[in-house]
Amino acid sequence: MYFCTLFSFRMREYYIAIDGKTLGPMDAAGIKALQPTENTLVWFDGIETWTKIRYIAELNDCIVSPTETIAPPPLPKTTPPPLPEDDITNKEERPKQQRGKRRDWVKISIIAAITIVAATAIVTTGSLISDKRLRDHLDIQSQRAEQLKREQAETEFQHQLELERQEAERQRQAAEEERQMRLHIEQLRNERQMLESRISECGRRLRKAQEFHFLRTSSEKAHEIKQIIDERNQYMDRVAAINAELKSYGVTN
Numbered sequence: 236m237y238f239c240t241l242f243s244f245r246m247r248e249y250y251i252a253i254d255g256k257t258l259g260p261m262d263a264a265g266i267k268a269l270q271p272t273e274n275t276l277v278w279f280d281g282i283e284t285w286t287k288i289r290y291i292a293e294l295n296d297c298i299v300s301p302t303e304t305i306a307p308p309p310l311p312k313t314t315p316p317p318l319p320e321d322d323i324t325n326k327e328e329r330p331k332q333q334r335g336k337r338r339d340w341v342k343i344s345i346i347a348a349i350t351i352v353a354a355t356a357i358v359t360t361g362s363l364i365s366d367k368r369l370r371d372h373l374d375i376q377s378q379r380a381e382q383l384k385r386e387q388a389e390t391e392f393q394h395q396l397e398l399e400r401q402e403a404e405r406q407r408q409a410a411e412e413e414r415q416m417r418l419h420i421e422q423l424r425n426e427r428q429m430l431e432s433r434i435s436e437c438g439r440r441l442r443k444a445q446e447f448h449f450l451r452t453s454s455e456k457a458h459e460i461k462q463i464i465d466e467r468n469q470y471m472d473r474v475a476a477i478n479a480e481l482k483s484y485g486v487t488n
Contacts, residue, residue: 251292252276269299276375283376287365422482427477430470437467 245438250259253276259265265279266288275298288294327338349436481487 247279249277249279251288255308263294264299270299271297273298284369284372286369350478363405416484420481423481427474427481430474430477434467434470434474437463437470441467 246262248262250257251261251266251269251271252258253271258269271277271288272285275288276285277288277291278285278292278310288298440461441463444456444463448456
């Protein structure tokens with residue numbers, strides 16, 4: 236027997252196949268009332284496929300004729316009956332007839348025994364084939380379940396690898412952005428330092444332009460002073476823009 240009941244059958248509901256029709260759900264008493272044979276198929280929640288009732292231990296009492304070993308009938312007696320007292324004329328022929336009948340009975344007995352053995356072998360072979368098919372089906376179901384588990388595990392593994400790759404790429408991009416920002420901040424600081432030097436230079440030039448020079452008219456002086464102031468203002472505007480951008484990066488100096 237290939238099934239062992241692992242569940243309590245209290246309040247269990249069964250389905251039974253009778254004459255190609257599915258009946259149920261019903262309890263064990265309902266199954267017994269239908270007088271199933273040992274090869275009748277039943278199913279209940281907890282098994283995968285329809286199964287012969289003889290493999291369900293809890294339903295064995297419902298089977299009309301449990302599985303039994305069919306034994307051949309005993310051979311008939313080979314001793315002929317006694318001759319009638321009044322049969323004198325056929326006294327010599329009767330032994331021949333009795334021997335012929337005895338041989339006929341032996342042949343019939345042998346044929347009957349062979350028939351019974353052959354029938355038993357056919358039934359047993361059919362049962363073995365059915366059991367093998369059931370085992371093969373269960374093996375296939377088990378292999379499919381294992382294959383599905385392996386595929387799911389592989390899918391989860393690939394998904395995890397993809398998540399790790401994406402996280403590594405995100406960290407790399409963040410690090411690159413951080414590096415680019417620091418480089419840009421350094422460039423802004425260098426530019427600001429250069430502009431501040433030019434502003435100081437403009438201050439020196441402005442003071443010198445405001446001094447008196449021979450051979451220079453007042454209009455030339457005013458024009459020179461204006462150019463220096465405009466140049467200095469451009470530098471100062473750029474320095475203000477740089478400071479605002481540095482502040483947006485959280486840099487205060």
